[in-house]
Amino acid sequence: MIETSVHEFANQFTAPVLRQGVRQVAVAAVLAALVVGISHVRGLALERELGMALIRGLVQIVAMGSIVGILLTVDFLWSGVILLFMMAGATWISKNRGEGLPGVVQVSFFAIITGSGSVIVTMTLAGAIETTVRNLVPVGSMIIANAMQINSLALDRFRGEITSNRAEIEAGLALGASSEAVISDHVRTGVRASLIPVVDSLKSLGWVWIPGIMAGMILGGENPIYAALYQFVIMAMIFGAGGLTSMISSLLIGRYVFTDAEQLREIDANPTE
Numbered sequence: 686m687i688e689t690s691v692h693e694f695a696n697q698f699t700a701p702v703l704r705q706g707v708r709q710v711a712v713a714a715v716l717a718a719l720v721v722g723i724s725h726v727r728g729l730a731l732e733r734e735l736g737m738a739l740i741r742g743l744v745q746i747v748a749m750g751s752i753v754g755i756l757l758t759v760d761f762l763w764s765g766v767i768l769l770f771m772m773a774g775a776t777w778i779s780k781n782r783g784e785g786l787p788g789v790v791q792v793s794f795f796a797i798i799t800g801s802g803s804v805i806v807t808m809t810l811a812g813a814i815e816t817t818v819r820n821l822v823p824v825g826s827m828i829i830a831n832a833m834q835i836n837s838l839a840l841d842r843f844r845g846e847i848t849s850n851r852a853e854i855e856a857g858l859a860l861g862a863s864s865e866a867v868i869s870d871h872v873r874t875g876v877r878a879s880l881i882p883v884v885d886s887l888k889s890l891g892w893v894w895i896p897g898i899m900a901g902m903i904l905g906g907e908n909p910i911y912a913a914l915y916q917f918v919i920m921a922m923i924f925g926a927g928g929l930t931s932m933i934s935s936l937l938i939g940r941y942v943f944t945d946a947e948q949l950r951e952i953d954a955n956p957t958e
Contacts, residue, residue: 710743753823764821768805771826772798775833783840787950788941792934793836800930801825801832804922813918827919828926831883835927836934839879843935846871847942847949854949864943872935879931883924890920 717739724731776794783789805825808814814824847854850871857867890896891913899916903909942950 714739759818761816761818761821764818764825767818767822768802768825768829769798771829772801775829775836779833779837779840782837783844783938786840786844786938786942788938789840792937792941793840796836796930796934796937797829797832799933800836800928801829801926803929804828804926808918808922813915813922824919824922828922831923832926832930835879835883836930838882839875839931839935840938842878843871843875843938846874851949858947858949864947865939868939868942872939875935876928876931879935880924880928883920883927887920887924890917896920 717735721732721735724735773794775797776790779797780789780793783793786792805814805821805828809816809821814821847868854867854871858864896916896919898919899912902912902915944950
């Protein structure tokens with residue numbers, strides 16, 4: 686099985702379509718070089734930054750393509766391991782936005798794995814995601830990445846709410862209010878703020894923009910109506926996973942910011958990432 690996987694992976698580098706890809710990259714590089722040239726003529730002093738960004742982008746995307754090529758050769762059972770690893774990476778990135786909040790790592794991991802994981806499993810069982818590595822890993826990664834972004838926004842906004850309204854929260858506690866009561870409004874604010882980007886994306890879907898999956902399916906010869914329906918399914922999955930992640934994360938982190946004696950812990954408003 687390993688030899689077969691290695692052989693399939695090696696074949697990706699000898700595919701005739703790669704020559705076409707290299708030609709397309711060359712044309713795109715000419716256009717990019719034109720921008721760099723204009724930057725030099727106009728004295729913008731961006732040539733080095735633009736050049737390095739283009740080279741870095743090409744190297745990184747080809748490296749990712751190679752990694753995906755390896756992933757597509759493994760058995761389906763490895764999909765769960767790959768997605769779990771992605772969730773761990775998403776936790777590590779997302780927790781930086783909540784740096785300074787107690788329990789941010791465990792809360793982020795539980796929220797992301799529960800929010801995105803439940804959506805991936807449900808939609809796979811429903812047949813919306815095919816049970817192949819080629820389908821499950823790319824679609825699952827989109828769901829996880831968006832759950833990560835929404836979790837980051839929720840944590841960042843919640844931390845801002847707590848640090849900005851500390852006096853009000855402590856006054857409520859002093860008057861005998863429960864910890865859940867004094868931060869309930871701040872939790873709701875964090876959740877609402879974190880969902881604004883995905884809600885705006887849903888509002889503009891098909892009107893302001895045609896997302897990549899739909900465009901790719903249409904270019905690949907798929908029925909445009911089915912491509913539109915499937916794109917909506919993807920957006921709905923992203924919204925569902927992000928909403929669950931945001932709510933779980935905000936509710937749990939709301940408990941960690943208080944001591945057992947229901948006193949508000951010290952939280953750094955501007956932690957160093």
